[in-house]
Amino acid sequence: MSNPILETRNLTKIYGQNIIFKDINLKVNEGETIVIIGPSGTGKSTLLRCINLLTANEGGQVFLDGQEITAKNYNEDKVRQQIGMVFQNFLLFNHLTALDNVMIGLLKVKKMSKEQARQKAMEELKRVGLEDRASHYPGQLSGGQQQRVAIARALAMDPRVMLFDEPTSALDPELIGEVLGVMAQLARDHMTMLVVTHEMGFAREVADRIVFMEKGSIVEEGTPDELFYHPKNERTREFLWKITELYGKKEKEQSATA
Amino acid sequence: MFSTFFSYIIQGTAITIAVTLVALPFGLMLGLAMALIHTYGGNILNRIAAAFSLLLRGVPPIVLLFILYFMLSSKSFNLSPFWAGSFSLGIVSSAYQMEILRGALLAVGNGQMTAARAVGMSRVQAVQHIILPQALRLAIPPWSNEVSIVLKDSSLVYALGVPEILRRAQQLSATTQQPFLAYGTAALIYFVLVFATNRALDYLSERTKLPTHS
Numbered sequence: 001m002s003n004p005i006l007e008t009r010n011l012t013k014i015y016g017q018n019i020i021f022k023d024i025n026l027k028v029n030e031g032e033t034i035v036i037i038g039p040s041g042t043g044k045s046t047l048l049r050c051i052n053l054l055t056a057n058e059g060g061q062v063f064l065d066g067q068e069i070t071a072k073n074y075n076e077d078k079v080r081q082q083i084g085m086v087f088q089n090f091l092l093f094n095h096l097t098a099l100d101n102v103m104i105g106l107l108k109v110k111k112m113s114k115e116q117a118r119q120k121a122m123e124e125l126k127r128v129g130l131e132d133r134a135s136h137y138p139g140q141l142s143g144g145q146q147q148r149v150a151i152a153r154a155l156a157m158d159p160r161v162m163l164f165d166e167p168t169s170a171l172d173p174e175l176i177g178e179v180l181g182v183m184a185q186l187a188r189d190h191m192t193m194l195v196v197t198h199e200m201g202f203a204r205e206v207a208d209r210i211v212f213m214e215k216g217s218i219v220e221e222g223t224p225d226e227l228f229y230h231p232k233n234e235r236t237r238e239f240l241w242k243i244t245e246l247y248g249k250k251e252k253e254q255s256a257t258a
Numbered sequence: 259m260f261s262t263f264f265s266y267i268i269q270g271t272a273i274t275i276a277v278t279l280v281a282l283p284f285g286l287m288l289g290l291a292m293a294l295i296h297t298y299g300g301n302i303l304n305r306i307a308a309a310f311s312l313l314l315r316g317v318p319p320i321v322l323l324f325i326l327y328f329m330l331s332s333k334s335f336n337l338s339p340f341w342a343g344s345f346s347l348g349i350v351s352s353a354y355q356m357e358i359l360r361g362a363l364l365a366v367g368n369g370q371m372t373a374a375r376a377v378g379m380s381r382v383q384a385v386q387h388i389i390l391p392q393a394l395r396l397a398i399p400p401w402s403n404e405v406s407i408v409l410k411d412s413s414l415v416y417a418l419g420v421p422e423i424l425r426r427a428q429q430l431s432a433t434t435q436q437p438f439l440a441y442g443t444a445a446l447i448y449f450v451l452v453f454a455t456n457r458a459l460d461y462l463s464e465r466t467k468l469p470t471h472s
Contacts, residue, residue, distance in 0.1 A: 052376065054372060054375060054376065077375075077378050077379065077380050078378070080375060080376055080377070080378045081377075081378035084376075085376040087369070087372070087373065087376075089369065091369045091370065091372065091373035092373070093370065093373065093374070093388050093392075094370070094392060094468060095388075095391045095392045095395065095468060104377070104387060104388075105377035105378060105379070108379060108383055108387055109377060109378040109379055109383070137468055137469050137470075139468055139469060139470035140469055140470065153377065154376075154377075157377060157378060
């Protein structure tokens, strides 16, 4: 636990005149699940995109396994193979079946043989409980199933870290549970995860640490207990109070079904 | 007399089809390259592609055909009327095919590119394996329209002396004094060709449609 698997140092993102976030310092240890919470527009999603280099930063560094991946001439494609990402709107490849969605990275990026890739992809689909949907196209799957295929697609690359960008925000309430269930299982399997979400129940039960971000900086971070029951900062308290009020009802329904 | 009449014009049909089969794929390749440059190229390449499209689409095809024909059949290229005419027609069509493909590329959306990059694909891999297979599907219906246009516009090469359907119809009209029969036959052949092609492409579009419900 001495060396973090992922670390950002003074990471900064600016769009024109707008500072999206500034001087973000974040350490993620191997096997940890870190949940980032905070109001909309505080740069949480952009932070994830900066970490896997989908968006350029305006300052600071990102380290993966002690290597600076933001260094000039560092192979971006290699970085992204090691950092899996799950998006709010799933972004499955629409022209491919569930199985092919999971296979294509193995075939084209990892250059696996077709047989090996198929086997690996089926394992990953099994892991998210969708082996019986392997030959379905995204258009034939529910939102929850699509998101689970997207998780399998990212997992297939054997990433060091998984990034989740509001993975349940686009889902109907009754489909959220199945996706959170898969994520909770991953956390139990000690996958290193960085999750942006508004699902406070998930944060409380699954996170090792919660990071509260507002207006482009980290306001407070700590264990779920510390943040939910003994927040040091007034803003953290206000935000958590508001959001549990808002989502409280839905969570009760989920914990009943989970 | 009628059998020679028809066999003469049928030979022209073969040439019309040949002109189209050269012009269309050539225009598709050039149009696709330009569409990719316009969508994914840098600032400068992007403008060159935009200018290419604007210029070619802003001038009547027959005028371009003459200009390109005289360039391609000049000493430096020295192409026969058939090849010069077919390539010219392909270049004119490429601008329209470029716009069709550009629209399709944009319709696929940025998200697919982001997702492909997130898996570790390079931009080229993403375009090849993720973007193009989807864009080409979307492009079939508007492309089918462009195919009809190229088929019909292939009659323009008659002005360059290529003995295709219209050229032969004109000759027959002059020698037999039967303009209605000559041009009517030409019209009927064009119609059948366009109709059959559109039907075939409708079928292709239907076959490649992605399933949406189980």
